[in-house]
Amino acid sequence: MKKATVERILDAAEFEFGAHGFVETSLRTITSKAGVNLAAVNYHFGSKKGLIQAVADRFFEPLTLGIQKRLQSMDTKQQTKHQVLTNIYTDLMLEALNIAQRNPARLALFARLINSAYTQSQGHLRKHLTYQYAPLFILLMKTMREHMPEMSHEQFFWRFHHLMGMMVFTLSNSESLGAICAAEYDTQRELPEILQQLIPILVAAAEAPVLPIEKLA
């Protein structure tokens, strides 16, 4: 049986957005790859922005459940803070791999979705995501903060986003980086290896000493 129109649009949009970005992917290529009529996007999603948000939702909904379950069932009592942090990031990487599902491009798109949410041109995305998934972010930040060095809320906010930036950049560009690396060092790496290597780096960054705030000059 042929998949429902909405789903086929989302599949095609996911693929094309991942390959060429939001702005450079037209509704015409999406609908033609999906084998549906051009007007279907505006009919089912209202607009291109609506489609982008729907694509984002399909990533976030299972991810929210997965992360919440992992964090809440985590035993944070009998472990050092370092171990807990390592567990948190291992969980995050496992959830990331779960998104990838033997299709790394899917994960790259997800990362680019988050990245775009911080740019002005896709401001609607940030509003949508913060409105829709605030509990997830709050839970994640709260859990991490409890196992990181003492610092002000503000300092933690920035450090949290520094770490997110490291993940987002790596995941967004894992394909290009992997290709460069393969050409340069002749070793083809898979996503599970790269993410495993990333964990101790994230933990070390999370545990980095806290400096008093001064102006650099």
Next chain:
Amino acid sequence: MKKATVERILDAAEFEFGAHGFVETSLRTITSKAGVNLAAVNYHFGSKKGLIQAVADRFFEPLTLGIQKRLQSMDTKQQTKHQVLTNIYTDLMLEALNIAQRNPARLALFARLINSAYTQSQGHLRKHLTYQYAPLFILLMKTMREHMPEMSHEQFFWRFHHLMGMMVFTLSNSESLGAICAAEYDTQRELPEILQQLIPILVAAAEAPVLPIEKLA
């Protein structure tokens, strides 16, 4: 005296690209803000891609000189590796501030330029930059590698880019993040403070322990 056409185009392009991205900034808005004729871009730069590359070059040329001078005049003998790494990243942040020049948007655009260079849609940028500024990257990677833990070339390649990702993300989104932070915690921070805080985090990530490569699962 009125600035030359080429320069006025570059100024306007820099501003508009930084505010709305490459794809969403039209040559018409650039040329009209620059007060020049629409055809001037294609005449002087050949195409929009040529303009983007020229904008990139205006960032990279002074940056290359600055970083090379800093790295080569650095005393790496009488310091611990940790101190050297701190110095390297302090230098990088100072050069970043030098790009900003009391205009943070300029620095954000520069970061976004680097980020775009890793995406497929702006593949011409990566080719241009790697062809044009390979010596800078090589020098930077070589200097850093000497003061980081022992690891394979491949592992270093990835770690180098993880660190770059942290910087690029932070700089790209420093405006949005600063706005969120100001709204949330009521403390307006300037770029020099944020970059100063970033240094120990980068160093800690650079010095993170090296794990044997395994597949995460």
Next chain:
DNA sequence: TAGTGTTTTAAACGTTTGTTTTACGCTAAC
């Protein structure tokens, strides 16, 4: 079976895009 609400279709709409063309003004060399 008739009728109602939903989905799909083809076509057109009005903009906007990067690029090209052609003509015109200017300056410098011979």
Next chain:
DNA sequence: GTTAGCGTAAAACAAACGTTTAAAACACTA
């Protein structure tokens, strides 16, 4: 004083874009 050559100007180009329209096809209930 004429001729190149370079830079600018306005206009037009063809293509692509997101969105809307109105009619046709469908699915389902009464």
